[in-house]
Amino acid sequence: MSTATAPPTSAPMLCKHCGLPSTQTFCCNGCRGAYELIQGWGLDSYYQLRDSGQTQATRETHEDAFAVFDDPEYLGRSAPQTTEDGLAHTQLTVIGLHCAACVWLIESVATRTPGWNDARVRMNDHSIRIAFDPARTQLSRIAKQLSRIGYELSPQTTSGDDAFTMENRQLLTRIAIAGFCAANAMWIAIALYAGDATGLADDHRLYLRWFGTALGVAAVVFPGRTFFVGALAALKNRTPHMDMPVALGLAVGTIAGIAGLLSGRGDVYFDSLAVLVFLLLVGRWLQFRSQHRAAKTVELMLHVTPRHARRLLPNGEESLVPTDHLRIGDSIRVRAGESIPADGTLESQRAKLDRSLLSGESAAVDVDQGDLIEAGATNLTQEIQLRVTAIGKDSRIGRVMESVAEAAGQKTPLVQLADRIGGVFVVVVTLAALGTFAWWFASDPVDAASHATSLLIVACPCALALATPLAIAVAAGTLAKRKIFVRDGASLSRLAKPGTIWFDKTGTLTLGRPRATWVHGDRQALALAAAIETENAHPIARAIVDLANDVDPANDVDLASGVDRSNDEDSASPTTKRTTNVKTQHGGVSGEVDQHQVWVGNPGFIIDQGGRISAADAAAIARTLSGQSTPILIAIDGEVKGLIAISDAIKPNAAALVKRLQRTGWNVAMLSGDDPAVVTRVGNELGIAPESCLGGLSPEQKLQTVRQSVCRTKVMVGDGVNDAAALAAADVGIAVRGGAEVSLRAAPVFVAETSLAAIATLLDASRRTTLLVFFAILTSLSYNLVAVALAMSGQISPLIAAILMPISSVSVLSLCLFWPIARGNALPQ
Amino acid sequence: MSVFYIALPIALMLGAAGMIACVYCIRSGQFDDLDGPSVRILVDEQQSDDVDSQRSQASDPS
Secondary structure (H helix, E strand, O other): OHHHHOOOOOOOEEOOOOOOEEOOOOOOHHHHHHHHHHHHOOOOOHHHHOOOOOOOOOOOOOHHHHHHHHOHHHHHHHOOEEOOOOOEEEEEEEEOOOOHHHHHHHHHHHHHOOOEEEEEEEOOOOEEEEEEOOOOOOHHHHHHHHHHOOOEEEEOOOOOHHHHHHHHHHHHHHHHHHHHHHHHHHHHHHHHHHHHHHOOOHHHHHHHHHHHHHHHHHHHHOOOHHHHHHHHHHHHHOOOOOHHHHHHHHHHHHHHHHHHHHHOOOOOOHHHHHHHHHHHHHHHHHHHHHHHHHHHHHHHHHOOOOOEEEEEOOOOOEEEEEHHHOOOOOEEEEOOOOEOOOEEEEOOOEEEEEOHHHHOOOOEEEEEOOOEEOOOOEEOOOOEEEEEEEOHHHOHHHHHHHHHHHHHHOOOOOOOHHHHHHHHHHHHHHHHHHHHHHHHHOOOHHHHHHHHHHHHHHOOOHHHHHHHHHHHHHHHHHHHHOOEEEOOOHHHHHHOOOOEEEEOHHHHHEEEEEEEEEEEEOHHHHHHHHHHHOOOOOHHHHHHHHHHHHHOHHHOHHHHHOOOOOOHHHOOOOOOOOEEEEEEEOOEEEEEEOOEEEEEEOHHHHHHHOOEOOHHHHHHHHHHHHOOOEEEEEEEOOEEEEEEEEEEEEOOOHHHHHHHHHHOOOEEEEEOOOOHHHHHHHHHHHOOOHHHEEOOOOHHHHHHHHHHOOOOOEEEEEOOHHHHHHHHHOOEEEEEOOOOHHHHHHOOEEEOOOOOHHHHHHHHHHHHHHHHHHHHHHHHHHHHHHHHHHHHOOOOOHHHHHHHHHHHHHHHHHHHHHOOOOOOOOOOO | OOHHHHHHHHHHHHHHHHHHHHHHHHHOOOOOOOOHHHHHHHHHHHHHHHHHHHHHHHHOOO
8 A cells, every 4th residue: 555655755666567666677576576576477568568558566465365365255245166187267356457468467477377277367357266276275375376476366346346247138138139139121122122123022022021020029029129128117117218209109100010010001111120129229238338337436446445443252362354343342453554444442552544535634643542533543553452433424424425325325426418308308209290191281291191201200309319338439439548537427518617626635636645845944953853763664754764865965874775765664764773762642752862852843832842842944945935945843852953844746737737727617626634734835835816715624614615516517626534524425426546445435436537637638538528519419419300391391202211220320429539629739838 | 133132131231240240259257357368478478488398308318
């Protein structure tokens, strides 16, 4: 996890294996190991096959974490099944798949590992089927092996994938049946039209019509049933839907066709009907697939949080169990660096936690024995033991999730433009048909009925119904290539209309990674401060240690080792000084270094400890505050010796993004849990009006602000748990990279990119997509207009309908495929 | 032209056989992954390249 949140500050080169910024050839030992393994097996063409996109570095994993893969209880549904040939088969989720090269690498490794007979990786649902010989190897060894090359295995959950597989198969089956009916109906229709031109015996004509009608009816009854279901549901809910005119056209066409066949009079439109069903189903499947792909990508991010806990057995041993299997009253152990799986009271003496996911505040907090610890917090320094008091839904994070679900439920669903048109369409077409019937009735009652029914059939808006799913499928696919994942197509049309866009501050507009700058004082004090901060995983502590290393290269042990400092067990001390009695408190750290009492912290902390702040220091503090930074003082033996300014740098193109958004009519605002003064200052720098910069907000206040706003489109961009409810309540929630699990679940759009340019790209793309939908609808409507006009004047024939309909669908299709959804870089760097 | 009465059902039955085969393939999961197979073409080629180069090395007496 550490690699995702805290890449090293200076980035002169990229890691040879994973491509993350690194100070050395490899960013971590995992990557070095993976690189050597790949080279050793002669698989180095992996690096050529792999596209330039992202790959994630191996997560740090404890050795014994793999042992759980031999425990059927942990595996659940993924427990290996042994077949008669003595091989064990299992299916698991694999995390870290990015591209073709990953599939190739995993499958190649399997063939080169003794005892591991086969691996089949499926890209689309990120699953792997493993066949291995239990006598020669174990699943835990396979998991470990995969972990070494950068992929994590995880047991499959019971829900989700099955539903997708079933629906995918059902849609494809329908498409296959509809395709068969359409293709055969078409050639039968061709025989009929050719017969009309050259002469055809009456009994042959009837024979062909029988078969053609049977095929058309089969297409409408079996695969086309779904449109009637949709139309009925729309009628019941009294919401317009595109299925309504489609169902009307299909129903009238089928009835008129059967009547025409039995009476031997009138036209039959069976080929048009079958092709209509086929094309519409294909469009639906494309949209279904692209949205599922985006959802799947987001879901995989969720797998990253541990789903198991170390339960303490009565005999003092630990066993890894799934988090759902925990009971209230269980004792669990949490190692340093792991996140807390359930709410509980601390049984250990004390602990240091990072609660930033819940509170948005990045400062580490100390808790003492008996204090309540919330699930989702990260244990920073030492192994702790706690007694479970609440799990799942009852935990604090569970309640936040509930408020997210509730906020999402209160959102009014958007009626797509095409659906609205669909509702109007039914009325207009029915009126037109009645008008036509009335007009022709006077002259020829029999022809009048025929003209009216052919109008209803040719007006069936195939291209119109195809336009929206196609445009959304194309847009979602294009955006996914740019690491923007849209799970809900309606978000695209929502984003096209400017309204208010709220940004979370930390990690969204800023880098979320504090940097220290030396203001003034004694350099020696800095070395002492760094000495007591070395063991501290808190971001500000890391920033101070970095600063000390930069200022005094003699201390540069840590920097030279070049490793990610957030896993602090191996980070060498920057100094040789002996530190004792280091204690992290609210607002600062105290400790003793070489018989000096050292305090490092904010001014309030120093005063609380009994330190003296001189007038000159106070002036420097005021200057620091006005320079948009947080002052941190270093006091040696009660005397302030140095001042450090901590600032969270604003992302490079944040100002450009804000300016661009404002130019295109968006009202930009900030919602932050951080100090209001800091929020206002950041807003000032970015050009956001001070009254729009709200700081010091709780998650509930963020939710209230979003809910109470009365603007047209409400968009929230954020990453933390404290943003989750607001993300869900907004018309469109956009979760950004590194976000908390809850915020990923809450937001329909996920941006897996740290650059803010992605937001601009997304908004551009949604505008273009909406424009595309508009043009596609216009195009198909004009074809419908021509067809309806012909039908009203009595000029239409099944042949003209059979030609017009595919042409309109093909024009819509090519419009969608060649429309520039996203172009170039939306923001100048 | 009486052959027409036989030819049309036969043609439709052939088509139906294709459709049933397709539906069978869908049901058996062959269409579940549409991205992997395109990748495995590369994999096979890569492996046969390896084998080829090994063979050519083995057959090379020098």
